[in-house]
Structure formats: structure tokens, C-alpha cells
Amino acid sequence: MTDPEYMDRAEAALAAIERSCDRINDESDVDIDNQRVGGMITIIFGNGSQLIVNLQKPLQEIWLAARSGGYHYRHDGRAWVDTKTGEEFFDNLSREATRQSGQPLQFIAG
Structure with a gap:
């Protein structure tokens, strides 16, 4: 992947994290x-x-x-996947956020 493609995909992932945080705050008491x-x-x-x-x-x-x-993630053409386990980034982020907050949280790529 070219550097501009990486930056486009990476920036999209960061924007999705920000949107997920906003959604979680709007829809829950977390x-x-x-x-x-x-x-x-x-x-x-x-x-x-x-x-x-x-x-x-x-x-x-x-x-x-x-x-x-x-955890380290590389884009496989479809999603960001863990370089060791192959787990998808947003699934792992959701799991880790749930563990650390003590409440079920879901981060989504879209």
C-alpha cells in the first residue's frame, strides 16, 4: 500500500474511533x-x-x-488486523474498552 493509501485508511480508523466515542456518550451512561x-x-x-x-x-x-x-495492526485490504493473532482492530478495541470500563462497549469501523 502506498503512504497516501495508508494515511487515508488510518485517518478513517481514527475518525471512526472518535465517532464511536461520541455515540457511546450519547447512547449510554458510560x-x-x-x-x-x-x-x-x-x-x-x-x-x-x-x-x-x-x-x-x-x-x-x-x-x-x-x-x-x-497490539499492532496492519491493513489487509479489508480491515486492520493484529500482526500476531489476525484479530480485527475494532473487535479488539471493543473488548479492551469493555474490560477497562467495566461496561459493554462497541467500537465500529463505519
């Missing part, structure tokens, strides 16, 4: 905040825990830092 600085989004939960998503442009990856560890 206290979730997100702060974006450049290619990094910090998701902050009411209990003070955080998830950090950042772009790794040289590697054409998206990284997720969670309490359970760090």
Missing part, C-alpha cells in the same frame, strides 16, 4: 472521553484507565496500548 493529538487518540474512562491508539507511519501500522498489553 463516562468516556477522547483526546486526539495528531495521529494519536487517548480514550479515557471514568475510572481513570486509558487506551491509546496511535499511528505508526513508517511501519504502516496502527498500535493499541491497553492494560492487557500492546
Whole structure:
């Protein structure tokens, strides 16, 4: 994938995270905040825990830092998938957000 294609797909993923945070705040009583600085989004939960998503442009990856560890994702032409497990990014983000918030949360790509 070219660098411009990577940036288009990566920026779309970050925008989807922001939209999901807004939707979660609008549709539930979950206290979730997100702060974006450049290619990094910090998701902050009411209990003070955080998830950090950042772009790794040289590697054409998206990284997720969670309490359970760090994850690296590459785009396979259809979705962002974990470089070790093949798990889809938004599925894993939803699982990690649910773990850290203590409430079921769903992040979606669209």
C-alpha cells in the first residue's frame, strides 16, 4: 500500500474511533472521553484507565496500548488486523474498552 493509501485508511480508523466515542456518550451512561493529538487518540474512562491508539507511519501500522498489553495492526485490504493473532482492530478495541470500563462497549469501523 502506498503512504497516501495508508494515511487515508488510518485517518478513517481514527475518525471512526472518535465517532464511536461520541455515540457511546450519547447512547449510554458510560463516562468516556477522547483526546486526539495528531495521529494519536487517548480514550479515557471514568475510572481513570486509558487506551491509546496511535499511528505508526513508517511501519504502516496502527498500535493499541491497553492494560492487557500492546497490539499492532496492519491493513489487509479489508480491515486492520493484529500482526500476531489476525484479530480485527475494532473487535479488539471493543473488548479492551469493555474490560477497562467495566461496561459493554462497541467500537465500529463505519
